[in-house]
Amino acid sequence: MINAIFFDLSGVLYDDDTLLPGALETLAALRAKNYTLRFLTNTATKSREQIVAKLQNLGIELSPTELFTAPDAAQAYVKQQRLTPFALVHPSIQPLFAVSGAPNCVVLGDAREELNYHNLNKAFRLLVQGCPLLVIGDNKYFPEGRELSLDAGPFAHALQWAADCKVRVFGKPSADFFNQVVATTEFAPSKCLMVGDDVLGDVGGARDAGLQAVLVGTGKYQPGDAAKLTPAATKVDSVADILHLL
Template structure:
């Protein structure tokens, strides 16, 4: 029986800064039913504070601490180990890592969705640090995301390129990492089989959740593409968040 719900953000709650039909009411229904919630996202173009501000502006009534993001998990990991990161991240995320960006002599490489910063100069710097023994830490390995009606390259292809070039394997601290899901579950105080993950990304959201022991539900919005459900035959399927909440919660 479902005792807690994890929701992806972009592609499930909204698309291009516009709430998806029925999604605001669906979140309100989950809250009215008493489900503990976490909004779990690999979004690494925005700080958690900005995500909360945008969602509030769309009509979602949530608390800042209900947002569990890959950048947040990354900060915890770096701080716990005293690492000095070279951050190849989006300009919008710099505020969340401002104190760490000034660290001298980096001994770790952190990759988020850096957009136009994924150029030769920055990737070359990361490559040489990896050759010197720095670990490769990724906020996610998503292949793409949907923005302004088109699919856009995400951080995953660049993480894979660095892995190949330097002969290393990235530690992924966002979805689909089991540790990421476990971190959200620990905050909620529930075990994996008691939680339902609802997302539009068959790999990062649904298969990742299933491997971590959660139930997964794939919604046919956002980055969903026809046929994705065949890759996760044991997952629940819904047209959108509103139908997922109506049928499975």
Template sequence: MAPEPKPLGKIAGLLLDVGGVLYQGDEAIAGSAEALTALREREMPFRLLTNTTRTTRASLAKRLQGFGFEVTEEEIVTPASVASAILERDGAHPHLLVHPGLLPDCPEEAAEPNAVLVGDAGEHFTFENMNRAFNVLIEGGTLYALGRNRFFRSASGFELDAGPFVAALEYAAETEAVLIGKPSKDFFVTAAHDMGFAPEETLMVGDDLESDVEGAIAAGLQAALVRTGKFRDGDATRARKGGARVAASLSEFVEGLVA
């Protein structure tokens, strides 16, 4: 018999993953735009919480608008959008190993770095760039990771995300990365507080069992897993066992929430 999820508590606000929940590849997932409209009509606050580290918030907002979503840049929370405050807090001056498209949202590259900030650099994860970052780390630099997702699903299929490259640098430099994005507890809690709510009043909806669902639950949030995006057979049972809800899509989850 499949395990039963925990009953939902009071939900004051939602955190919604983007890739795999709102859209997939080059099109919106059926019903997702209407789901956001329903949330606005019910005055349910939400933030779009994503580990995407290839584009800026402004670019992502524009792309979502092109898919039919009525969203603003201010409603999007990314690791890069909070990285500057964290690095400043720690006195870190970074060497950047990120995709060039993300640079407008990132801290400034330091002339004499004492840290490395890694995002999903895609094709820019070359030997030369990885080795440059490695040399900063073996001189005592601190490693910061915008995310450590293993993979994601694009229009052309599954692709490696930043996680495997972060792990390579950790292994080579014998260090451990400070995680900024999901599933970092601080990231979830910061996004909940941005709406003015406590973690337990906030629910995370995602397609990634580890980063979205289990990460949110560990941070004290409620969570729901959708069967879109990178969802795989077996994820539903594990999600329910951990206390999460499971829905076919964001649209189905929102229909049940606002009914």
């Protein structure tokens, strides 16, 4: 029996600035049936406030406590450990990591054009000195219009390989991230269902953390992704099919 449902955002509930068919109806029906809902995103190009505003503009109502973002998780860790990061992140979330002083860690996210040789080399030099690598979301790619674009994951893996260092991932597919969200519910991981469009980051990560998982055939879904699912996970055409699945 499922008691809580976790939703990825982009590619599951909306694409760019357009709601996907059935998204609002599905969320409303689930709330009416008293399911606990959570919204998880690795989006690292918008602040938390921008994400909430976008959801509300699309007609998706949620409590701030229902939203969990990878940048927030990374910022909380940096504060907890009293680190001073070299933050190679998007300008919209740069203020989250604005700490003065000599950097003693590297925070890497979807920095777009800032992921250039100069900045990556600066990060590399810090890592070979022993600074830890903190990564906001370990995704390979994301949909951008009708095409796919590289996410932060490939750059993180390149730095990890070159500097021969360990990496700490914040956001999906980190089991710590899923466990953090599960802990805000009253239920065991096996009673929670993750709905996502990333066969590895969403579905694979959730399964590794003990959750149930569903892959939707929208967003970044690619032909052949369904073949990568374990028998414990399943695939549906879109978020509109979640109610029928339950």
